[in-house]
Amino acid sequence: MFLLLKIVGILGLTFCTILLFAAIKMHKLNSKKFHRKAGLILLVSLFFVLFSQMKINQINQKQKATYTIASKSTLDGSQTFLRVLVFSHNKEDIEQIFKKLQKSEKNERTDSLFVRFNVDNGGEIGEFIANAKIAWTLKGEEQVDLKKDQEKIEFNNLSN
Structure with missing residues (x-):
């Protein structure tokens, strides 16, 4: 499950990067609407990646000491x-x-x-x-x- 969250987070970060390059190409980088959407996607994606990595590390530490x-x-x-x-x-x-x-x-x-x-x-x-x-x-x-x-x-x- 945590691996799935990490994959979703990485896909979100990739999507956010693609959006950024598309906005630069279409000259819509100054749009506030774009900033909000890209920022939200970026934050949620980072949360998924960091949370899942933290949980995976906890499981690994527990298993090492078992x-x-x-x-x-x-x-x-x-x-x-x-x-x-x-x-x-x-x-x-x-x-x-x-x-x-x-x-x-x-x-x-x-x-x-x-x-x-x-x-x-x-x-x-x-x-x-x-x-x-x-x-x-x-x-x-x-x-x-x-x-x-x-x-x-x-x-x-x-x-x-």
């Missing part, structure tokens, strides 16, 4: 293992999601967190993107082979 926990299990007593489905292929987005998961999964009974990121194919597990891990206790250091509170994210051929 993730689904496909499975959650406990390994080695107190190591939490998550399989997470994400829409974004961007490293920065994956890092932000991992930080959110750290906050939500950290508690006194959890020693470490291991997260495997995959592409979300409509709720199905898709292509492997990255592994991320962090240790919160000494036992967790042994589980994920990292120092305490040190996180590590291993990406699988991703761009920034």
